[in-house]
Amino acid sequence: MKKTLLSILALGVAFGASAQTFTPAAGSPLANGEVGTAYSETINAAIPATTNVTGQQILDVLPAQAVALVGSYINAGTSYPVAVTSTALTVAGLPAGLSDDCGGCSVAGGATRDIVISGTPTAGGGFTVDITSETTGSVDITVPILGTQTVPFGGSFQGQSVPTLPGLMDAQGYSMNVSSTGIKEANEVFSLGFYPNPTEGLSTLDINSTVAGQVSVEVYAITGAIIQTNTRTIRMGANRLSLDLSSVPAGIYMIKAEIDGHQALIRTVKK
Numbered sequence: 314m315k316k317t318l319l320s321i322l323a324l325g326v327a328f329g330a331s332a333q334t335f336t337p338a339a340g341s342p343l344a345n346g347e348v349g350t351a352y353s354e355t356i357n358a359a360i361p362a363t364t365n366v367t368g369q370q371i372l373d374v375l376p377a378q379a380v381a382l383v384g385s386y387i388n389a390g391t392s393y394p395v396a397v398t399s400t401a402l403t404v405a406g407l408p409a410g411l412s413d414d415c416g417g418c419s420v421a422g423g424a425t426r427d428i429v430i431s432g433t434p435t436a437g438g439g440f441t442v443d444i445t446s447e448t449t450g451s452v453d454i455t456v457p458i459l460g461t462q463t464v465p466f467g468g469s470f471q472g473q474s475v476p477t478l479p480g481l482m483d484a485q486g487y488s489m490n491v492s493s494t495g496i497k498e499a500n501e502v503f504s505l506g507f508y509p510n511p512t513e514g515l516s517t518l519d520i521n522s523t524v525a526g527q528v529s530v531e532v533y534a535i536t537g538a539i540i541q542t543n544t545r546t547i548r549m550g551a552n553r554l555s556l557d558l559s560s561v562p563a564g565i566y567m568i569k570a571e572i573d574g575h576q577a578l579i580r581t582v583k584k
Contacts (some may be wrong), residue, residue, distance in 0.1 A: 334359040335444070339484035343442065346434045346491040349569050349578040352411060353431045356444070360400045360482060362423035365392040370481075371452060374466065376473035383454045383462050397422030397450040398467070400482045404428060406442045408491050410435035410537025422450065432537045434491045435567050442489055446482035502575040503528075507556075507568060511582040514559030518568065518579075520552040526572060530554065533567040540566065547572070558583050 336357040337343070346352040369389040372380065387393075399421045404413040411432040420426045428444070449467030456462050464470050467477040498505045506519035520528060525548045532541040540561055545554055558566065561583055568579050 335484040337487075339444070340486040341488075343430070343487050343489045345489065346408070346411075348410075348434050348437050348491060349567065349576060351431075351433050353429065356428045356430070356484075356487075357425060358402060358420060358428060358444070358482075358484070359425040360420045360422055361397060363394055363396055364481065366395050366452070366478060366481065367392060370478065371454075371464065374476045374478060375464065376470070376475060378473050379464065379470045379475065382459075382471060383456055383464070386454055386456050393452050393454075395448075395450045395452045395466070395478070395481075397448060399450075400446050400448045401477075402426075402428065402482070403445050404430070404442065405445060406440055408434045408436055408438070408440050408489065409535050410533065412537065433533065435533050435535050435537050437491045440489045440491065442487040444484040444487075445480070447477040447479055448481040449477050498577055498579050500575045500577055503570070503572055503577060505568070505570055505577045505579045507579050507581055511584050512558055513584050514557060516556045516558060516581070518554045518556050518570070520547055520554065520570060520572075522547055522549060522552060522572060524573065525549045528552075528554075529571045530556070531569045531571075532556070532558070532561075533569065534561075535565045535567075 344354045367389065368387040368391045371387055371393060372384060372389060399419045401417050401419050402415050403417050404415055407413065407430065411430055411434055413428055413430045415428045418426065451463050451465045454462045454464060464475060466475055468475055502524060503520055503522040508517055518530065527544055528547050529544050531539055534540055563583050566581050566583060568581060570577050
């Protein structure tokens with residue numbers, strides 16, 4: 314399932330008029346998914362070249378030596394413009410089986426990046442997906458006699474490291490629903506059976522098919538990682554295939570079979 318994103322919706326950043334934009338906007342619903350069905354969704358992030366922070370946000374990350382030098386000239390409630398160098402974005406809260414291609418990816422100030430979420434969900438339910446951020450950049454503070462002092466976030470000031478600014482480019486509250494009813498243990502072409510279930514390793518996958526041909530069998534961990542994959546030839550009627558899960562850790566696994574584009578899914582527990 315793929316959702317094409319064509320428009321950019323503005324999302325305000327607290328304490329400033331300059332803002333990053335996310336498409337779709339933070340808090341929007343993402344494309345719904347189905348357990349066992351390939352999923353794809355794109356969120357476009359546009360990071361501004363400048364944005365604003367409050368004095369309190371600056372004070373919260375400054376090291377003690379820097380606070381001693383410029384802290385008394387920073388008003389906690391005043392907005393200060395920050396020149397954005399880059400922002401690292403991280404996606405959190407994805408359903409099991411889905412991942413993103415960002416994972417702390419760095420987006421330069423004034424640049425955009427597509428964050429692609431993809432995979433095959435292995436668990437159903439409602440999920441909240443958040444994008445968190447760490448921003449590097451600089452702010453100028455006017456200090457009498459000393460003049461303008463540039464404080465670099467993610468850099469060094471007066472011999473001390475200054476942390477990045479957390480949360481400045483966050484996009485939180487995306488919603489995603491994953492249905493567990495999209496693929497069942499049977500369809501109009503074939504049905505699945507699996508035993509023993511739970512299993513200690515050596516197991517049997519029964520396939521009762523109305524057609525002969527090739528069946529693709531994949532075993533997924535609850536994280537969505539493919540543990541095993543193979544293709545077997547089956548005949549019309551009852552087929553009994555052996556599966557060996559002896560070498561995989563204890564946990565929940567999904568077994569997906571596909572014949573001529575028709576899919577069925579069965580869940581098992583490895584003891």
